[in-house]
Amino acid sequence: MPIFVITGANRGLGLEFFRQLSTDSSNTILAATRSLSGDLGSLESLKSNGATLHIIECDTGSQDSIAAFSKQVTSILGGPEKKIDFLLNNAGINATHWQTSLTLTAESLSNHMNVNVMGPAKTVQVLExxxxxxxxxxxMTSGLGSLAYIRTKDLAESAAYSISKAALNMLTIHQANNLKGQGVVVVCVDPGWVKTDMGGTGAVLEKEESIGGMLKCLRGLKSTDSGRFFVYDGSEKGW
Ligand SMILES: NC(=O)c1ccc[n+]([C@@H]2O[C@H](COP(=O)([O-])OP(=O)(O)OC[C@H]3O[C@@H](n4cnc5c(N)ncnc54)[C@H](OP(=O)(O)O)[C@@H]3O)[C@@H](O)[C@H]2O)c1
Incomplete structure (x- = not known):
């Protein structure tokens, strides 16, 4: 009876996680969405697929919203001691892709650090x-968060996004170290360049392939994998 928590589950890769997991009736899925007043049609339409589904509000850019979300998670699971098998910190933004290091603004960097780094940090804190x-x-990181990868590319834009995903990678290692004693495995995964609103139509991968590979990778993790950086296909990525 595995329990999954997914942030940013209403569209894109988060929704694809939900779609694939929803066909197994032994799964319980807590799908978080930024606002319950948004369009939840895609999530609702998969409700009859078999899995047990709960749709909860969580704005991962708001500390208050994340705290309220955790109370609902605890209530749904039936107590603070109930185990979450997979916490998928998927929600993320690339809101100023045109900015380079030479045009980066404090507001943009702060916004990306808040959603892409503090969001996953706070979510783990409240669900510990x-x-x-x-x-x-x-x-959920990105190839653009890999220093080794960016050094080999002529990437000019998405500065705030890229910097925030590199920070998320470092957060992953801190979380892995801090949760080692509890036997929790923490990894960051690059989904590849995928056809979603964020990835755009020029992307090379279908959502099905990226998320299918990622779920296989996540299900096969061992305790010694904690603190590692993977690609969706299970290969390891250079930091
Ligand atoms: N697609 C790619 O090629 C690619 C490549 C590398 C990494 N990634 C990463 O994969 C993850 C998912 O990306 P995607 O391609 O599915 O992007 P997407 O199509 O833009 O979807 C992003 C999801 O994140 C949610 N989100 C954003 N800010 C949020 C907030 N403050 N609170 C709650 N939810 C929030 C969005 O909710 P709303 O609908 O409310 O905005 C949406 O559900 C991201 O972390 C992204 O950085 C994607």
Whole structure:
């Protein structure tokens, strides 16, 4: 009876996680969306697929919203000691892709750090009691967060996004170290360049392939994998 928590589940890769997991009736999925007053049609339409589904509000850019979300998670699960098997920190933004290091603004960097780094940090903090031996935390990063990769490319734009994903990678290692004693496995995963609103139509991967590969990778993780940086296909990525 695995329990999954997914942030940013209403569209894109988060919704694809939900779609694939929803066909297994033994799964319980807590799908978080920025606002319950948004369009939840895609999530609702998968409700009859078999899995047990709860749709909860969580704006990962708001500390208050994340705190309120955690109370609902605890209530749905039936107590703070109930284990979450997979926490998928998927929600993320690339809101100023045109900015380079030469045009980067404090406002943009702060916004990306808040949603892409502090969001996953706070989410783990408030759900810590549910993260127990064998739990997996996945921070959805990007190839653009890899220093090794960016050094080989002529990437000019998406400065705030790229910097925030590199910070998310470092957060992953801190979380892995801090949760090692509890037996929790924390990894960051690059989904590849995927056809979503963020990835755009020029992307090379279909959502099905990226998320299918990622779920296989996440299900096969061992305790010694904690603190590692993976690609969706299970290969390891250079930092
Ligand atoms: N697609 C790619 O090629 C690619 C490549 C590398 C990494 N990624 C990463 O994969 C993750 C998912 O990306 P995607 O391609 O699915 O992007 P997307 O199509 O733009 O979807 C982003 C999701 O994140 C949610 N989100 C954004 N800010 C939020 C907030 N403050 N609170 C709650 N939810 C929030 C969005 O909710 P709303 O609908 O409310 O905005 C939406 O559900 C991101 O972390 C992204 O950086 C994607």
């Amino acid at each position: 009691s549910h993260l127990q031996k064998g739990s997996v935390v996945m921070n």
